[in-house]
Amino acid sequence: MPARRRSETHAAKCQEDLARAGRTRRAxxxxxxxxxxxxxxxxxxxxxxxxxxxxxxxxxxxxxxxxGSAYLIALLALHLLAPRLEPVQIEGSA
Numbered sequence: 001m002p003a004r005r006r007s008e009t010h011a012a013k014c015q016e017d018l019a020r021a022g023r024t025r026r027a028x029x030x031x032x033x034x035x036x037x038x039x040x041x042x043x044x045x046x047x048x049x050x051x052x053x054x055x056x057x058x059x060x061x062x063x064x065x066x067x068g069s070a071y072l073i074a075l076l077a078l079h080l081l082a083p084r085l086e087p088v089q090i091e092g093s094a
Contacts, residue, residue, distance in 0.1 A: 049063050 053062055054060070
């Protein structure tokens with residue numbers, strides 16, 4: 001399928017990796033629920049931007065500012081919640 005979205009390709013690859021490890025059922029359920037949550041969230045955001053923000057401001061500036069700063073806020077939250085991230089050492093591996 002040449003026109004696959006990146007998230008679908010990533011989800012399919014994760015399913016393949018987990019299937020090799022013998023954990024397919026949980027992987028399929030989590031990918032399905034994650035896709036559903038993403039789709040519903042996208043619908044709500046599109047509706048909120050179209051009906052609320054554009055009617056008030058008549059501009060796309062605030063949605064782009066919020067979307068652009070979301071990664072920085074998530075990175076800040078990650079560093080505040082887990083300040084020292086280290087690689088996991090698995091027993092029995094080289």
